[in-house]
Amino acid sequence: WGSKYEPHWETYVSLFIMAAMIWGAALGLRQQNLERRRAQVQLKLAVDSLSDGFILLDEDYRMVLFNQPYLDLHDKIADAIKPGVYFKDILALGIERGQFPDAVGREEEWLAEQLKPPGEDGNDFEVAFSGGRWVRIYEKGTPNGGLVGLRSDITRQVETRYRAEVAEQLAQKSKDLLMTAIETLPDAFVLYDAEDRLVVCNRKYKEFYKKSAEAMVPGARFVDILRFGLRHGQYPEALGREEEWLADRMASHRAADDIIEQQLDDGRCLRILERPTPDGGRVSLRMDVTELVQSRARAEQAERRLRDAINAMPAGFWLTDGDRRLTMFNDYYLSLYEKSAPAIKIGVSEEEVVAYGLERGEYPEAVGREEEWLAAHHKRMDGGEYQWEYPLQNGRWVRSYSHPTSDGG
Secondary structure: OOOOOOOOHHHHHHHHHHHHHHHHHHHHOOOOHHHHHHHHHHHHHHHHOOOOEEEEEOOOOEEEEEOHHHHHHOOOOHHHOOOOOEHHHHHHHHHHOOOOHHHOOOHHHHHHHHOOOOOOOOEEEEEEOHHHOEEEEEEEEOOOOOEEEEEEEOHHHHHHHHHHHHHHHHHHHHHHHHHHHHHHOOOEEEEEOOOOEEEEEOHHHHHHOOOOHHHOOOOOEHHHHHHHHHHOOOOHHHOOOHHHHHHHHHHHHHHOOOEEEEEOOOOOEEEEEEEEOOOOOEEEEEEEOHHHHHHHHHHHHHHHHHHHHHHOOOOOOEEEOOOOEEEEEOHHHHHHOOOOHHHOOOOOEHHHHHHHHHHOOOOHHHOOOHHHHHHHHHHHHHOOOEEEEEEOOOOOEEEEEEOOOOOOO
């Protein structure tokens, strides 16, 4: 219980004991009617000044004294609460009239709980009342074997506590759902807060970075996790240049605007996608692209070998795509067409190369009849496979073989 709602129980207990002593003294002085009446008046004034419900029972647990707040709380049985009535009978009537909803179905057990004599420290418990109210009950034994008690309406506190518990349960449920979703991802997931401290990651993330997993605890800084990995050989690309590598990696992490690839010590290659969160944190995915990188490397190697083979050919070679743009050619091809060489580049159309050569006299047969020569050239190119012999400006004669490709090149 927070201090905001905590009753001053010690003050109340002292008051109760004092009240019991006054009451006992009043009973012991029956012959002194004036003193007894004064004591009763003082006790009644003290009890009525309380904002909580007050009750005083004698050694037989019969009603001796109570105040208006007590009656207000027990609205369904207020008419039966009178001096001399047994406390048990009042509670039983309350069960019968629906004053205590928690007693339904377990009446005898509930009644026994309420009548349990207070221990040395007293009784302190909560009871549900009709109308959705909750009451906190504090009871203490009196020196003559009776009982003094307080009843405090704590409905608002209980509702506040309930809402807090529900909110906490919902938050936990949302967290559990989020963690379930994160764990089902096929990729590694990690979230860092605005201070670059680890908030959460999934098992896949730790699986990728096995040598760094020990350092991946909530609250750990990203840079410290990286340093831990560096000390344990997690990043082969950093060997011999650890600080430079760390600076580059942190710069990329802060920018969080690019996709990078990272080589790990076990031979795997990860593709890292990082993005900033609205609160200044970083969220990231790590995808295993080892097979893709290896396939790309094999393709690049195959292309290099093809280029080496093409360049080794004792003839000019060129290849265009479906739009008739150059995608490949060899050095011999460049050496044949000295005038056109500056225009021969990857991505340039075959028509642009020919036009460039025509303007510079690359083709002697076309001089003075350029349009006719160019039309004949286009006809040959559009006709599919062909052979053609023609002279060049440098005195060479060229036999050209052209064969269409499956993609229209």
